[in-house]
Each structure stands twice: as C-alpha cells, then as structure tokens.
Amino acid sequence: MSEVVFNYIGKNFIVVGASSGMGKQTAMELAQAGAHVLAIARSDKRLSSLQAIAPNLIDTAVIDVTTASDEQWEQTIRLFIEKYGKIDGAVYTAGTTGTTPLRLHDGADARNIMETGFWGAMKCLEIVTKKKYSKEGSSFVVFSSTAAYLGGKGMLVYSGTKAAVQAAVHSVAKEIAGRKLRINSISPGWVKTEMTGNYLDHMGQSSQEIEDGCFGKGNPEDVTGMVLFLLSNRARWITGVDFIVDGGFMYGK
Numbered sequence: 001m002s003e004v005v006f007n008y009i010g011k012n013f014i015v016v017g018a019s020s021g022m023g024k025q026t027a028m029e030l031a032q033a034g035a036h037v038l039a040i041a042r043s044d045k046r047l048s049s050l051q052a053i054a055p056n057l058i059d060t061a062v063i064d065v066t067t068a069s070d071e072q073w074e075q076t077i078r079l080f081i082e083k084y085g086k087i088d089g090a091v092y093t094a095g096t097t098g099t100t101p102l103r104l105h106d107g108a109d110a111r112n113i114m115e116t117g118f119w120g121a122m123k124c125l126e127i128v129t130k131k132k133y134s135k136e137g138s139s140f141v142v143f144s145s146t147a148a149y150l151g152g153k154g155m156l157v158y159s160g161t162k163a164a165v166q167a168a169v170h171s172v173a174k175e176i177a178g179r180k181l182r183i184n185s186i187s188p189g190w191v192k193t194e195m196t197g198n199y200l201d202h203m204g205q206s207s208q209e210i211e212d213g214c215f216g217k218g219n220p221e222d223v224t225g226m227v228l229f230l231l232s233n234r235a236r237w238i239t240g241v242d243f244i245v246d247g248g249f250m251y252g253k
C-alpha cells in the first residue's frame with residue numbers, strides 16, 4: 001500500500017504512449033486514483049487490454065504520432081472532452097530508440113526516433129494546451145531520458161531527441177504560463193519495459209553498469225509517482241524543469 005494516495009476523481013487526463021511501459025503504468029495509476037483517462041497509442045489490441053482494467057474510466061484512441069494530422073488529434077480530443085469536460089493535463093511518453101552511430105545509421109530509423117520522441121510531443125502539446133481543450137492550471141509532463149545528459153556511443157539521435165525535449169520544455173513553460181499551465185519533463189534511468197527488454201547495453205549504459213549503481217534497474221512504478229505528483233496541485237509552483245528519476249545512477253555512484 002502506497003503511503004501517498006492521489007485523488008483525481010473528476011479530473012481528466014490524456015496519456016500518449018499508454019499501451020506499454022511507463023505510459024501504461026501512468027494510465028492505470030490515474031484511473032486507480034479516479035481520473036478519466038484517454039489512452040493513446042498505435043496498438044488497438046494493447047489499448048483494449050488496458051481499457052479492460054477500468055472500462056468506466058479509460059477511453060482509448062489509436063493515433064500514430066508520426067503521421068497524425070491536426071484534425072485527427074483535434075477530433076480525438078474533442079470526443080473525449082465532450083464526454084467528460086476539458087482536460088486537467090496530459091502525459092507524453094511515446095518514444096522509440098535504436099542505435100544510430102555517426103557513420104552507419106539508417107536515416108529513416110533516425111528520423112523516426114526524432115519524430116516520435118520530439119515532434120510528436122510538440123504537436124500533441126500544441127493541441128492539448130489550447131484554451132478550448134485544457135482547464136486553467138493544467139499540468140503537462142513529457143519524457144526525456146538520462147541519455148540527454150550522458151549520451152553514449154551510437155546514441156546521438158536518441159540523446160539529441162531527449163535533449164531537445166528538455167530544451168523545448170524551458171521555452172514552452174514560459175509560453176503557457178499565462179493560464180497557469182505548467183510543463184515539466186522526466187528523465188528516467190534504465191527502467192524495465194518493452195523498450196529496454198531487448199537490450200543488454202543500451203542508452204549509452206551497460207546493463208552491468210546499471211546493476212552496479214545505487215538502486216540498479218527500475219520498474220515503471222518507480223517513475224510514475226513523480227508523474228502523478230507533477231500532475232497534482234501540490235506541484236503548482238513547479239514548471240519548466242527536468243526531473244531525473246534514475247535510482248541514483250547519474251549522481252549516486
């Protein structure tokens with residue numbers, strides 16, 4: 001039983017990248033706390049199994065963030081807010097990775113990493129921060145990575161994407177502050193999810209190196225506490241910041 005209990009009854013959130021890993025965990029915890037959640041990803045099947053956990057609280061929509069038009073985003077969000085009212089915030093976790101060494105990388109793979117992790121997030125923010133969709137005081141969270149700080153061999157595009165997310169957050173925070181909207185990013189360390197499942201060495205860090213760090217590898221729920229806190233009114237004076245949640249790997253060795 002968690003010592004911190006969030007109460008999101010009557011609140012509405014969008015989670016992009018909700019079919020797996022930290023996005024799925026975020027969607028489940030928001031629904032457990034009573035929120036209505038619009039869960040977005042590409043896999044209808046995986047979204048349906050998420051929805052089955054809390055059918056009255058979780059709605060789903062299939063969107064590929066690399067190809068979605070403004071109209072598709074807007075129509076999806078309109079349907080959700082017509083049912084429940086304007087949103088109180090959104091979490092963007094969609095991301096993909098891969099190695100892109102300077103001399104050998106596949107340009108299409110590299111562009112996909114950037115499109116999914118950065119441009120998809122910016123498009124989503126452009127839409128969800130509109131006055132017609134979000135309440136005053138809404139909070140937004142996007143996912144960066146410790147790779148933005150550490151880099152790593154073959155990680156130039158992933159690290160660059162995640163650094164771009166952090167830089168954008170500093171600017172977007174200033175742009176949206178007028179309606180008391182907030183935005184922050186989270187930089188997880190190595191978390192056991194589908195993304196890291198196939199890798200022994202990843203994101204510039206070796207698996208053994210992580211295990212030798214303070215708290216080793218994490219699970220999605222080790223990160224999502226920070227997400228729920230940043231969405232809450234207890235974080236109302238916090239905006240434009242990146243939070244490292246990495247089991248002490250970066251600074252704790």
Ligand SMILES: NC(=O)c1ccc[n+]([C@@H]2O[C@H](COP(=O)([O-])OP(=O)(O)OC[C@H]3O[C@@H](n4cnc5c(N)ncnc54)[C@H](OP(=O)(O)O)[C@@H]3O)[C@@H](O)[C@H]2O)c1
Nearest residue numbers: 017019020021022041042043064065094095145191193195
């Ligand atoms: N795991 C780690 O160790 C780690 C560390 C640092 C940072 N991060 C970052 O944290 C975030 C979440 O990572 P995770 O490990 O939880 O990943 P994950 O389990 O692989 O989940 C990624 C999610 O993004 C969705 N997605 C991918 N491409 C998409 C697209 N084109 N359109 C819509 N949805 C898309 C996936 O759903 P569909 O496939 O159904 O579309 C899935 O729901 C990512 O941004 C990642 O870069 C992860």
